[in-house]
Amino acid sequence: MQVNNHLNINGILLLDKPNGISSNYALQKIKHIFNSNKVGYTGTLDPLATGMLPICFGEATKFSQYLINANKRYLVIARLGKRTDTADAYGNVLKENLINFTKQNLYTVLESFKGVISQVPPMFSAIKYKGCPLYKYARKGIVIKRDSRLITIYELKIIKYIDDELELEISCSKGTYIRTLIEDIGEKLGCSAHVAALRRLQVAHCSINKMITLDQINNLYSVFIKTGFSLKELVNQLILPIDSQLSHLPMINLLPDLANKFKQGQSIIFIDKTIQEGFVRVIESKLCKFIGVAKIINNYMYPHRLLNNYLDDKQI
Template identity: 70%
Template sequence: MYFSCPNVNGVLLLDKSKGVSSNYALQEVRRIFNFSKAGYTGTLDPLATGMLPICFGSSTKFSRYLLDSDKRYLVTAKLGKRTDTSDCYGKILKESPILFNREQLNNVLKNFRGNISQVPSMFSALKHQGIPLYKYARKGIIIQRKERLINVYKLKVIKWDNDELELDISCSKGTYIRTLIEDIGEQLGCSAYVIALRRLQVAKCSLYKMLTLDQLNKLFSIFIKTGISLKELIDQLILPIDSQLSHLPVVNLLPLSARRFKQGQLIFINKLTLNGLVRVTEGTLHKFIGIAKIAHNGYIAPQCLLNND
């Protein structure tokens, strides 16, 4: 017997384990909670571990905004070799001696901080004509990919031990860590590929709120044995819908304006100095009601509204 939790809206920060796909992890969570409407945002490869936001109910409407947010990773690279997949699952294509020193390493890393261009890996989930690139790659088909502009906010050496290099990376959406490691290896003159990858953060979601599948199953056992209120347990595990949007600035509306906003109308905000997207809340309780885009002349335009249940 598992949880039966209809009409739950919110986000669970799953700590995905190594060796399983993101979809497998999602199906396990759905099985445990007996949720029909659930999805994840930001695919993690089987090699990768760490933060995989699972969205339930109405929060699935807002998952794309979390996908567009910044990420943080801890990655370990194997130096001196290059593989066809840029990770430890691929075939070794080239071996090179490791001849650089610490000063040369620091100089190379400087080239990968800030705005840089990157060509996505063929072994990625990026789609061409509706088919993921990795499916073409497995058949030996190479698809021409366009360069993408990304931003690497932080690139810090955690440890360098002979042929292994551990880096802490904070970056913008669309950054392919395996490609980044391969490009760094090429500039170091020795090649490199990923042997371990852990996502520590998505937007401003805290890594300390992550739960593994094993922990979720154990919590279910505690629920059965202690008779703890189901609502109490869910409230402890599931974060509010707008927790995935904490990276967006907030505009709070009075009830009258909020009602018009929920009807899809443009709302004028006096002395509005923001740009892009904003998180919209209502009244003194600052209840989340949706996402808006800053329009012209101080107006905000509804982009995605929370269901008015």
């Protein structure tokens, strides 16, 4: 199915990506369904992974970086005893080890990965080296030296541990590779490990209850057409407001005069000790309308990303 091409869509769709397809393939499906050119996703999910893949339409693409930089939450099943070249179930087994650790060892190892840690990104990743994704080098057997990066693991909770299967819930910062984390945990346990299944539960404060699958979108389209609803009403049912991806940022309300200065790109004196320096989302108080993102530096609020003035308070 395909939505009418006269609709100008601006907002966020929280797609529940299925297993077995790439994030880009899922994006192309969404582009076809909604007949939209200006659309992109934030935070790549591996083909093996399922769950929350935020799709940004229209003006929402301007603000996608704030979702990319947000914290995320995952549910992962680790298969113990085997290490693979991709660190997941799709890869070739490189080595096998006996699983020989106590539950106390497990708790101690998991505790050691909490907080700020150093992580080396995997070769099978979309990080680019000389303009080419690392996974393309990896497929040719070429290993590129990667710099380590600091990430934060906020929570590492055991959900279930039976035989060679360890299920964990993980809350982490941007830039965290769950495959690498599981591989590193396996090495520290002395038994090796890889990701058998992975589901992203949350990005920033986006609710898991707002996610929708490709099949559900197609089914809803059929229902709306049969019952005589307009396609615009369908889009309004599925597309979340642009600033829904920014709920993790502090909110600043501006009166009309200051809001107009802000929309014209002018900086504004800002003194509020309850809000730290950094990014904030800005609302025009009289209209209760999102107008952009600002950055607070040294008691000044500078426009960083602005919504186009032609947009009204509707999503489309």
